[in-house]
Amino acid sequence: MAGKTGTSRWLAAGFTALTLGFGAGGIAAAHAETSLMNVSYDVTRELYKDINAGFIAAYKRKSGETVSIRQSHGASSAQALSVLQGLQADVVTMNQPNDIDLLAEKGQLVPANWRTRLPDDSAPYTTTMVFLVRKGNPKHIKDWDDLAKPGVQVVIANPKTSGNGRYTYLAAWGYRKQHGGTDAQALDFEKALFRNVPVLDTGGRGATTTFTQRGIGDVLVTFENEVALMNSGVGGGNFEAVYPSVSLLAAPPVSIVDKVVDKRGTRKEAQAYLDYLWSPAAQEIIAQHHLRPRDKNVLAKHAAEFKPIKTFTVEEMFGSWQKAQQTHFSDGGTFDQIIVDRK
Secondary structure (H helix, E strand, C coil), X not given: CHHHHHHHHHHHHHHXXXXXXXXXXXXXXXXXXXXXXXXXXXXXXXXXXXXHHHHHHHHHHHHCCCCXXXXXXXXXXXXXXXXXXXXXXXXXXCCCHHHHHHHHHHHCCCCCCHHHHCHHHHXXXXXXXXXXXECCCCCCCCCHHHHCCCCCCEEEECCCCCHHHHHHHHHHHHHHHHCCCCHHHHHHHHHHHHHCCXXXXXXXXXXXXXXXCCCCCCEEEEEHXXXXXXXHCCCHHHEEEECCCEEEEECCCEEECHHHHHHHCCHHHHHHHHHHCCCHHHHHHHHHCCCEECCHHHHHHCCCCCCXXXXXXXXXXHCCHHHHHHXXXXXXXXXXXXXXXXX
């Protein structure tokens, strides 16, 4: 009996300790398991890997709480559709406003005024579209006109699925209009350009892989940061960056996904995460990833890297993103006409 009593006491004490430990650990585990899902566009993998590490450390110092962050990357418009269809994104960090507007208009996942909730129309950095050519630039590609010349193969992401491709399309259209072209002439220019596109990858990183690893094409058109990343990375000696005379300003926006954070109870952490993007520390990370930071001091520090380039905005050239979407990328829009005429 004494043995059984001793065993019972040991079991009871162990159970009590286990219960207390589980209770304390449960609180810690709750903090440890507070996670955010950031659904982002194709070419931000490296950026957010570093942003996330910086935020997790800063948030731990400030609050004592641990947050983990999961990432999802893909073609921007396809990612937005995934969120609309139920992917539980606490935040979205897309490359064009249309993709967040979709969440507001079709799913009421964010409010219509989402742009006003953070500085700079909720865009923590800017970039633009530039060219990556093969070493020595054998096709002598200097400007947008060269992309439409016979015998030049151009690698561009699909504008129907990728914000990267959409920016490229709109940059080329705007270039022709700024050089005295009519809308009809701009359409003809786009048709000539897309006849030179051998494959339409669904996202920007896929287009980069097609050009740099599969060896397809004479020129890749993509975001400045992606060109800088490829040009300075392994195999960078095989490529050269070319800046056109004018290009389209890209201001990739971010937003909390309100319905998700309110359901999951993660609004506080999600807000802190997006606020962090404007901090000097995050702006420095942004600059190191070849994106143009909003912080003037950080931008000045990296001024030598960012070559001056004349840019125009979607609003200046097309009136609004909504108008550009409707005219060019909706079913039956100009891009559909171009694809029909490609063959």
